[in-house]
Amino acid sequence: MKKRIGLLFIVQRSLRQHALSTLITTLSIALGTGLVMAVIAIRAQSVSAFTGGPIGFDAVLGARGSPLQLVLNTVFHLETSPGNIPWTMYQAVQSDPRVELAIPYALGDNYYGFRIVGTTTALFTEFEYRKGVRFRTEGDGRFFDPDRQEAVIGSFAAQKLGLKVGDTFKPYHGLVFDESMQHDEQYTVVGVLEPTNSPSDRVIWIPIEGVYRLEGHVLRGSGEEYIARPGQEIPDVHKEVSAVMLKFRNPQIGFMMDATINKQGKVATLAWPIGAVMAGLFDKIGWMNQILALVSYLVVLVAAGSILASIYNSINERRREFAILRSLGARRKTVFTVIVLEAASIAAFGVIIGFIVYGAIFTSASAIVRAQTGIVLDLLQFQPVFVVAPICIILLGVVAGVVPAFKAYQTDVATNLTPIS
Amino acid sequence: MSLLTVTNLEKAYASPEGSQSRIINVPHFEMDAGKQIALRGSSGAGKTTFLNLIAGILQADRGHIVVAGEEMTGLGESERDRLRAHYIGYIFQTFNLLAGYTALENVMLGMMFGTGIDTNFARHLLERVGLGDRMQYRPSQLSVGQQQRVAVARAIANRPRLVLADEPTGNLDYHHANEAVTLIREICHENSAALLIVSHDSEVLGQFEEAKDFAQVNCV
Known part of the structure; x- marks a missing residue:
């Protein structure tokens, strides 16, 4: 337990040290997460409202x-x-x-x-x-x-x-x-x-x-x-x-x-039946939803890439830090874990902020939908994407962290302990 | 009782021309628990490499290093890391403090991979080295001498059996160098840790009852 707290302590300090790049990558993850959740939730609720909402007629x-x-x-x-x-x-x-x-x-x-x-x-x-x-x-x-x-x-x-x-x-x-x-x-x-x-x-x-x-x-x-x-x-x-x-x-x-x-x-x-008639409409414009979803997936991928790039680029300047940790008894796998946790943390923070982004996108979109159709979309209505997207994005963050983590893993202690002037 | 025993230790590096250049060849070296030994040697003599081999940071080509009864040379890297975390404290010439951490956090980092974090002991050590009022300062906010004292506190944080000090006064002026060595010696003594220090500073070496010429230890 002590060690786990210790690793998170190192991760937290490292993220703080690289606050600007952490913030930017976190925001890019948040944007991607919010987009994915909003696109999927708005689509699901719209389809549901137009095909089986409070119509009352057969x-x-x-x-x-x-x-x-x-x-x-x-x-x-x-x-x-x-x-x-x-x-x-x-x-x-x-x-x-x-x-x-x-x-x-x-x-x-x-x-x-x-x-x-x-x-x-x-x-x-x-x-x-x-x-x-x-x-x-x-x-x-x-x-x-x-x-x-x-x-x-x-x-x-x-x-x-x-x-x-x-x-x-x-x-x-x-x-x-x-x-x-x-x-x-x-x-x-x-x-x-x-x-x-x-x-x-x-x-x-x-x-x-x-x-x-x-x-x-x-x-x-x-x-x-x-x-x-x-x-x-x-x-x-x-x-x-x-x-x-x-x-x-x-x-x-x-x-x-x-x-x-x-x-x-x-x-x-x-x-x-009215629902089936409307379902036909959504089938016809299904390609548009697919494009929107594809764009949001791409934003997530780019954001994950930015995690990889920002951490990877920082590894060179942090080699001495890793060497010092190693000299204090940290094992290679500890350094590896720290980097992966950093990536996962950025993704996790991004996901949390992503819910705010989702709220903003959804609120704007639902105002438009309501003005155009009268249908009210519910911001808080549960959608499976609220669970699936965060898990997938955090896993993606972990994957993005593996490459820089491996680079950090390879850090040689003796050659990196001396400061490079 | 012997805390550290080194026998037939060899280490060579590949030279830029491709040939092997032997830098360490120590037939025998040993020190008892609680002892304090200084090794004198010029730059490039292999002193740092010798300490890194004892710390398990480097893997020996041949020979044996036994620390606190545990054979270091036959172990894999992960096990050597474990031994280093538990038995060895290391004071570097360049201090090697982590810039993003406060003095207290740097000392706590020294505990993290060994016995575990003991905040009270970390505070006690910083007070002992005279930095009770500087615990929340980052290295950049401390003088060179104060940074050295944080490094000393960190080296002892895991209650090691052996402290290795590599030119610990190399970045200090004469006055602070003597103070620092005295502090290192006292704190090792108080914590029952043996001290192996390497230096080329005769003033530093003069403080030790047992000072050896590294050239006599290392037969290359």
Whole structure:
């Protein structure tokens, strides 16, 4: 025990003596460690959130086209709409006994870039975005009255837009904010939703009827153009929806509806299961993750190389130090161990600081992800990489220490005891 | 009782021309426990090599070195290191203190590979050599004489049976040289360690009852 303390004592003194190179190599290890952990953790959490996060629906029914576009547009509120389907199609699935819940979405407007989605009150009264959990409004807010120009706002949108209960706003036409495209209709905020850490936090919900009645909106549910008039009821045949969000009574229904709608039908697309559709996206962009991971591995390798180089370069000037230690009775393997421990210590310190680097990278990245998608990534969520990366990097440090350690091991005592002037 | 016995010791170095140049040829040398012997010799006579052979830092070509009953010459390097750590203290002409360590830490380093660190004894030794108020000073913050005293304390830190001193006053002025030798002799005596000192300084050699001419010991 005494000896082990002694070796660490020598290591600590040596690192202190070479403080600058120790600091630089430690920081380079920290950067590599932080990068590796951040890239892997962000990827894992993103995949998990996009493929199995708090979505609450089993499938999306929309216009004929790409299921991925449909899911991105309706579930994650990204991408453009592939088109609309008639209201009658919504009515058909809603009355289908195999379907537990069908909620229509009508998209096409925004408020300062935040999407406005027209829907029914079923979204608040029947839909569970997570098992057993429904949307709830903060404080004294409430859900909108479907017959009024009222809005309920997701928590992130409310925070960013500075909107609260009682405030009013006028929607802008289109999914992309354009100052010149403001509608005349004014909506009043009646509720702000509690955070759900899902894409819904970025959405402004209004009654679907309101979307139909926004100035300039043309309905083509029947195939013919129809413009809603104030005070006049809109016939169902003219109504249309961007998508219908579906929850099935059991998973087998998905197979059946997939066969009916996707394989036999030609009018609509059923994006099912949503997780699998999104997993397909990650498969397609998998190469990008691999490149990011490769870059971070390279940073780690370069950092390990810097450990090797900095210690190796110091060996020549430290030969006398080793000779003195040897003359005091230190064995060759002791000197070898000291150098390997030095390398391992630098790697270990780097790993510790690497967690701070990870925190910084992750926090920045998750802020971007949240702003873009509404998905909240959890900094403290455990990932195996938090254990695997530190162990591997410290082992890499040990390996990097072996070459200079061997050089130190070879130090001849007698010829190095005399100072070189 | 004999602490150190050297018989038929030989050591040669390869010269730049490639031939072997014999530098040590000691038929017989011995010293008893607690004894203090000075060896006189000019530069290049092989004194340092002789001490390095006794310390096990160098491997002899031939012959025997027995320290405290243990045969040094037949041992591998690792075992020689162990013997050196346990039985031998070494005072160098250039002190060989480690620059990044304080005086106290340098003395503790002397203990690390032998009996183990005993901080109290390390402090006691530094107080004994008059550096009680300089324990946390680094070598660069000490005078040459003070550095020498740290080296003396370090050499005795492992409670060795034999202290080897290689021109220990070579870097000191006359006044400090005499003081240093007196201190080395006293501290070895107090700790029951034998002292083998090599020097070419007649003032130093004059302090020893037994001073031998190295040329008579080493028959090259």
